[in-house]
Amino acid sequence: MSDIPMSARVRLSLMMFLQFMLLPVWFMPLAPYLTAMGIGPTMKSLILSSMALGLLASPIIGMVADRYFASERVLAILNLVCAALLVFAAQQKSATPLFALLLVAMFCYMPTWGLTSAIAMAHSPAEKFPQIRVFGSIGWVASGLFSLAGAQLFHVEKFDGTNLIFYCGAGTALVAALTALALPGTPPKAKGQPMSVMDAFGLRSLTLMKEWSFAMYIVTALLATIPFAMYWSYGSVFLEEKGFKYITITMGWGQCAEMLFMLGVPLVMKRIGVKWAMVVGVVAMLARYGAFLCGGMFNMEWLYFVAILVHGLIFGFFYVGGQIYVDKVAPAEIRAQAQGFNFLATFGLGLLIGNFFNGALIEHFATGKTHNWDAIWSWTTVITAVLLVVFAVLFNPPAEPAKEKVQ
Secondary structure, eight states: OOSSSSHHHHHHHHHHHHHHHHHHHHHHHHHHHHHHHTTOOOHHHHHHHHHHHGGGHHHHHHHHHHHHSOOHHHHHHHHHHHHHHHHHHOOOOOOOHHHHHHHHHHHTTHHHHHHHHHHHHHOOOOGGGGHHHEEEEEHHHHHHHHHHHHHHHHTSSGGSSTTTHHHHHHHHHHHHHHHHHHHHHHOTTTSSSSOOOHHHHOOOOGGGGGHHHHHHHHHHHHHHHHHHHHHHHHHHHHHHHHHHHHHHOOOHHHHHHHHHHHHHHHHHHHHHHHHHHHHHHHOOOOOOOOHHHHHHHHTTTTHHHHHHHHHHHHIIIIIIHHHHHHHHHOOOHHHHHHHHHIIIIIIIIIHHHHHHHHHHHOOOOOOEEEEEEHHHHHHHHHHHHHHHHHHHHHHHHHHHSOOOOOO
């Protein structure tokens, strides 16, 4: 990567490593932890949706980074506050205060996805972004070590079912906050420019919706995240029901594959374009749910691992490909806002709708403490197939989007 100093590349890579290690440490085993607390299905869906709700703050945080403070300083403060909130969350015994604390923690954490993307792409070409973002996948995989180390260190049989997950998340957030202070300087591009009401609420990126291709990307990406949420939020429920012990580690195999697939994103996008690279991601999601369905129907458990391993194709080509597309079309002065808006639409609204839809679907096919997973996977497979056709037909970006200044 000759166009970025090695010291900057290392610091940006470490930023991604810690930022994407922070979440799965506690969020991936959260559903089984809530079950162990005896929390009902509706409240469980609400707590799991704290992640999606947290993205409501993304455009506003993006506006702050675009206009007022250096992005790396904003990142440090958000991580520091998140660390404190996770410590308090670990001490809660009932659903309501736990939800309140996790919601505020997610208001701090979730905007960092768009913020870290904006910081990384401010110091390197967008096409090189996956080479830095891949360290986020490495961090996600490394988070599984907390399950093993935590069980040994604290002498517990099942680490994922205890409040230790929150303390591990808090420790990671604290280290991430300190590391953010050493990142390359990323000053606000729009500092001193006139500000309207839209700017105050971080909504300037909505002007990009005037472009048909961008609007179609946002709408279809939002819809595609609804079936994606079944694995993202409830995959741990399925795996626990099937007898898997270390859930975070098991699901982490998807991130292992993601590390390889992520490096191939720039090459594939260059060969077939952003649209068809993203279509590959949706095809992989269809393959995931088809594998889960066939694995149950034909008693072929190895297909569950196929479903997990294609996560890298889904996330790398569809979601990271989407971030690259947004960076190409967004003017520099609203780039952090645009990335925040992108995450708000997908992992915000899309995941929120998906959590409640999929939660209701799971409850509909529940029999006591077990579920008819074949029926559940049939639904997600059909929905994903329909969305694949919709995305392929409606999303038609220009070959080289123009970066005109937003008025």
